[in-house]
Amino acid sequence: MSRVHIQGLNITFGGHEVIRHLDLDIHAGEFLVLLGPSGCGKSTLLHSIAGLNPVSGGRIDIGGRDMTHAEPSARGVGMVFQSYALYPHMSVRDNLAFPLKMAGAPKAEIAARVARAAGMLQLEPLLDRRPAQLSGGQRQRVAIGRAVVREAGVLLLDEPLSNLDAKLRAELRRELKLLHARLGNTMVYVTHDQVEAMTLATRIVVMHQGEIQQIGTPAEVYEQPRNLRVASFVGSPTINRLAGRVQDGRFHCGGIGLPHAAADGTALTLGVRPEHVLIGDGQPFEGRIQLVEPLGNQHLLWIEAGGTLLCAVLPGQPQLALHDGVRFGFDAARQLWFDEAGDRLAHP
Ligand SMILES: Nc1ncnc2c1ncn2[C@@H]1O[C@H](COP(=O)(O)OP(=O)(O)OP(=O)(O)O)[C@@H](O)[C@H]1O
Ligand SMILES: [Mg+2]
Known part of the structure; x- marks a missing residue:
């Protein structure tokens, strides 16, 4: 060698x-x-x-x-x-x-x-x-x-x-x-x-x-x-990317708002892998199922929310059907933040 x-x-x-x-x-x-x-x-x-x-x-x-x-x-x-x-x-x-x-x-x-x-x-x-x-x-x-x-x-x-x-x-x-x-x-x-x-x-x-x-x-x-380039190239389905801005201590993208400490007007992209999208009644955001893809051992849910399309991967067989309303959120510990140039922020 x-x-x-x-x-x-x-x-x-x-x-x-x-x-x-x-x-x-x-x-x-x-x-x-x-x-x-x-x-x-x-x-x-x-x-x-x-x-x-x-x-x-x-x-x-x-x-x-x-x-x-x-x-x-x-x-x-x-x-x-x-x-x-x-x-x-x-x-x-x-x-x-x-x-x-x-x-x-x-x-x-x-x-x-x-x-x-x-x-x-x-x-x-x-x-x-x-x-x-x-x-x-x-x-x-x-x-x-x-x-x-x-x-x-x-x-x-x-x-x-x-x-x-x-x-x-x-x-x-x-x-x-x-x-x-x-x-x-x-x-x-x-x-x-x-x-x-x-x-x-x-x-x-x-x-x-x-x-x-x-x-x-x-x-x-x-x-x-x-x-963002590396984040998007590695992982299938591709990481969800939500581009938005910070206003009054919150990051906004369509109907999705999350606390963020950056200055007003800062443009950010939030990256969330499909397995870190959480589904359940207690979750903060509301969307609609646009597509369901069963894979046998797991399934993909494509969710439309305020003009953004998100993918969630869930175990087992689909419990939700096309056009159903769905509540979703993101695993806070797994959120990746990127600046306007696409570089990941070490401390979000
Ligand atoms: N002999 C050559 N003469 C001129 N240009 C070349 C030559 N070989 C490669 N290139 C160019 O260099 C770039 C990189 O090519 P390369 O074959 O290394 O890409 P690659 O990453 O292996 O792509 P792929 O996944 O399609 O195989 C391309 O733009 C290609 O057109
Ligand atoms: Mg090659």
């Missing part, structure tokens, strides 16, 4: 700055997830660690050595691409062995490493098949295996599960987590799926337009988002 240390990284494509003066310290042995919307620069950052992008400025150290301009093969990293990129004319065994053959490894060692990777990824029964004779999930396992055989200190994965259906994705996600526990190497994983990020990561890096918004454990990013 290796530490990856990135300092002041700049990456420019055709005069357009895609990564802007980025600092990132990836701890040895951690499962770091790069999370962010499409086009924010996740793949570009990952590819720069792999040595697949020319770097315009800054420095990348891998395992304590300056690798900023080193050849990809000299970096001690394995890479898994979203498109499986398997050799169609080769068997699974030969696909797995290929990177080791290219590196000039002795035959016996190649066989031993291929056997080890195949065992870990349940590929043994498939070793003599060709990629066309495999399912999508099996192909992706081979692609992961081909990076694993290198037994590199750092494994880089770019949306490796996005071509799979939901059930297979969840299954392979668990396998990846177990694989990381077994290998103990450093993993850097790119996704725009916040569920993958939350379930896999030891730390999540939330990116936006080539810059890091926040780095933290899944719990930190979820419970203490640095700004």
Whole structure:
């Protein structure tokens, strides 16, 4: 396992700055997830660690050595691409062995490493098949295996599960987590799926337009988002956002009013996660059910209140029906306040 240390990284494509003066310290042995919307620069950052992008400025150290301009093969990293990129004319065994053959490894060692990777990824029964004779999930396992055989200190994965259906994705996600526990190497994983990020990561890096918004454990990013952007990107259904102003010691948004100590006229946004919306007769606000979505073990209530639409998540089966009136409030301890620029206020 290796530490990856990135300092002041700049990456420019055709005069357009895609990564802007980025600092990132990836701890040895951690499962770091790069999370962010499409086009924010996740793949570009990952590819720069792999040595697949020319770097315009800054420095990348891998395992304590300056690798900023080193050849990809000299970096001690394995890479898994979203498109499986398997050799169609080769068997699974030969696909797995290929990177080791290219590196000039002795035959016996190649066989031993291929056997080890195949065992870990349940590929043994498939070793003599060709990629066309495999399912999508099996192909992706081979692609992961081909990076694993290198037994590199750092494994880089770019949306490796996005071509799979939901059930297979969840299954392979668990396998990846177990694989990381077994290998103990450093993993850097790119996704725009916040569920993958939350379930896999030891730390999540939330990116936006080539810059890091926040780095933290899944719990930190979820419970203490640095700004509205992070709060909105992490969590499903999305956090409720109520934009309003303070007047006479109260924050007002539509028909919702809450005590707040900020000066008159201060613009604020209140963020409340759907599980922190409370429903019951004793609650202070009144709304109307606009939509009910049963999910089996829980259900979502969409509530219209004074021109604002709020989502509440509740356990079990729905007790309220469409157009019913409903009383609701917010868990006071879980309210998140953001200023006009979208930054979270440490002391609301
Ligand atoms: N080789 C390239 N030449 C020019 N522009 C590029 C190149 N590669 C990426 N870009 C641009 O850099 C930005 C970041 O792209 P990148 O592929 O890193 O995004 P991403 O976060 O991985 O998005 P996605 O989730 O869609 O894969 C985009 O605006 C993209 O158009
Ligand atoms: Mg990408």
